[in-house]
Structure formats: C-alpha cells, structure tokens
Amino acid sequence: MGTPETDFVSWLHHSRHFVAAVTLALLWWIESVAPMFSGRARRLSHVANNLALAAINALVASGFALAILAVTEWARARHFGLLNLVALPEWLSWIGAIALFDCWQYWWHRLNHRAPLLWRFHAVHHSDAEMDASSGVRFHTGEIVFSFLARLLVVPVIGISVPQLLVYEAISLPVILFHHSNLRISNRIDRCLRWLIVTPRMHYVHHSRWQPETDSNFASFLSVWDRLFRSFRLRSKPEEISLGLDDYEEREWRRLPGMLASPFRKSSARATTSQRTTTDNR
Numbered sequence: 001m002g003t004p005e006t007d008f009v010s011w012l013h014h015s016r017h018f019v020a021a022v023t024l025a026l027l028w029w030i031e032s033v034a035p036m037f038s039g040r041a042r043r044l045s046h047v048a049n050n051l052a053l054a055a056i057n058a059l060v061a062s063g064f065a066l067a068i069l070a071v072t073e074w075a076r077a078r079h080f081g082l083l084n085l086v087a088l089p090e091w092l093s094w095i096g097a098i099a100l101f102d103c104w105q106y107w108w109h110r111l112n113h114r115a116p117l118l119w120r121f122h123a124v125h126h127s128d129a130e131m132d133a134s135s136g137v138r139f140h141t142g143e144i145v146f147s148f149l150a151r152l153l154v155v156p157v158i159g160i161s162v163p164q165l166l167v168y169e170a171i172s173l174p175v176i177l178f179h180h181s182n183l184r185i186s187n188r189i190d191r192c193l194r195w196l197i198v199t200p201r202m203h204y205v206h207h208s209r210w211q212p213e214t215d216s217n218f219a220s221f222l223s224v225w226d227r228l229f230r231s232f233r234l235r236s237k238p239e240e241i242s243l244g245l246d247d248y249e250e251r252e253w254r255r256l257p258g259m260l261a262s263p264f265r266k267s268s269a270r271a272t273t274s275q276r277t278t279t280d281n282r
C-alpha cells in the first residue's frame with residue numbers, strides 16, 4: 001500500500017497517456033469537421049508516421065525516467081535548487097515549479113532554433129507541412145535525448161519534484177496537442193485563451209516557413225513568456241500561413257525513415273535569422 005503522494009504519482013504516470021490518447025481522438029474528430037487548413041489528403045498515414053516517431057520517443061523517455069528520479073531525489077535530500085532556497089507554502093511551490101519549468105522549456109526551445117546542431121533535429125518538428133494535433137508529438141528522437149540530458153541539469157537547479165514534473169507534463173501535453181491541431185477556432189475564443197495558454201493561432205505562426213515567423217512564439221504551455229521576452233507574434237489570417245520548411249517538400253521526409261535520417265543530410269542546416277517586420281501583435 002503506497003502513501004497518498006505515491007498513489008497520486010502512480011495515477012498520473014498511468015493516466016497521462018490515456019488523457020493524451022483521448023485528446024488526440026477528440027481533436028482528430030474536430031479537425032475532420034472544422035479544419036483551419038482544408039484539402040488535406042492521406043491524414044491517416046500522416047498521423048501514423050507522427051505517432052510511430054512518438055512511440056520510439058516514449059521508449060527513450062522511459063529510459064531516462066530513473067535518471068530524472070535520481071537527480072530530483074538527490075536535490076530534495078540536499079535542499080538543492082531554487083524552490084528549496086526558502087520555505088514556500090505548498091501551493092506556491094507548485095505554481096513556482098510549473099512556471100519555472102515552463103520558462104525553461106521556452107528558453108530551451110529558443111536555443112533549438114539558435115544552435116545549428118539542435119536545429120538539425122528540431123527541424124523535423126517544423127518540416128510538417130500538414131500540421132495537425134499529431135504534430136505536437138512529432139519530434140526527432142535525437143531532440144528528445146538532448147532535451148532529457150539538459151533536464152538532468154535543470155531539474156535539480158529548479159528543485160522541481162517528481163509529482164510536480166508529472167503534473168506539468170499531464171497538463172501541458174493536452175495544451176500542446178491542442179495548439180498544433182488543425183481546427184477553425186475563432187479569433188475571439190483564441191484571444192481569450194491566449195492570455196493564459198499557447199493557442200493554435202499563436203503556434204501556426206511558429207510553424208510558418210517564413211523564418212521571422214518561425215523564430216517567434218516559442219512558448220509551449222503558458223503564453224506569458226513570449227509576451228515577456230518579446231517574441232510574441234500573430235497573423236490576422238492564419239489560414240494563409242504556408243506551413244513547413246522549404247527543404248522538406250519530398251515525400252520521403254514525411255515518412256518515419258526519412259524523418260529519422262533528415263538531421264544527418266547536408267542541407268538541413270539553416271541561415272541565421274533575417275530581419276523582422278512589423279506584425280499585428282495582440
């Protein structure tokens with residue numbers, strides 16, 4: 001018999017995949033009846049390839065689980081980390097943990113656009129010209145490995161606990177699937193939601209093949225970071241955004257073997273950010 005805390009962690013660990021599957025199924029249905037970008041063909045094969053990549057990543061992530069558990073326990077035993085510097089009320093510790101970890105995710109994502117080596121792998125996420133909810137889990141396995149290696153350092157620095165990390169993942173994943181989904185959400189609803197979370201109209205801009213737009217809207221859960229760090233950007237007509245990357249038009253890059261191989265081809269590097277232009281930010 002476990003403690004209430006370990007029971008809660010165990011429940012979260014097992015239910016987050018179920019919640020993600022239900023969210024994906026629900027979004028698939030809404031994408032079928034009210035898409036923002038119409039004329040999509042071969043949707044099933046598109047989802048199958050993205051989910052196959054996600055399945056490989058889930059296996060890799062589970063391999064890192066014990067290492068993450070070890071560093072969080074190490075930090076907790078030594079009162080190490082920002083959240084352990086002062087005695088915070090439990091509720092404030094939770095808000096602080098989720099905000100700090102989300103802020104880290106923002107800067108890590110920004111670094112993935114800036115560092116040429118990281119971009120080679122992150123480009124697989126951006127190469128999806130037919131972005132839908134399944135694109136939210138389309139990441140190259142190499143990016144997942146780099147991300148977990150960085151987490152092993154960042155998790156003890158923040159002082160986030162395993163339950164806090166699991167809650168963050170459980171609440172951020174449905175938001176990530178939502179803002180990648182191809183659904184015709186009105187600007188009015190999107191504007192209300194984007195005061196708190198990253199929305200589809202924000203994230204479509206991030207998936208634009210025009211680099212000044214690609215290098216904007218880096219947040220993955222809370223939208224505040226793009227406003228705070230001046231990377232927030234919108235388009236008045238998101239349905240006119242050209243999604244994807246120019247060098248990934250051939251069908252081979254949309255299939256699992258091509259996605260896995262693409263960081264290792266010569267042309268997957270990118271130029272540095274060109275000049276930015278004015279936008280209708282709100």
Ligand SMILES: [Zn+2]
Pocket residue numbers: 109113122126206
């Ligand atoms: Zn990105």
Ligand SMILES: [Zn+2]
Pocket residue numbers: 125135136180203206207
């Ligand atoms: Zn994305």
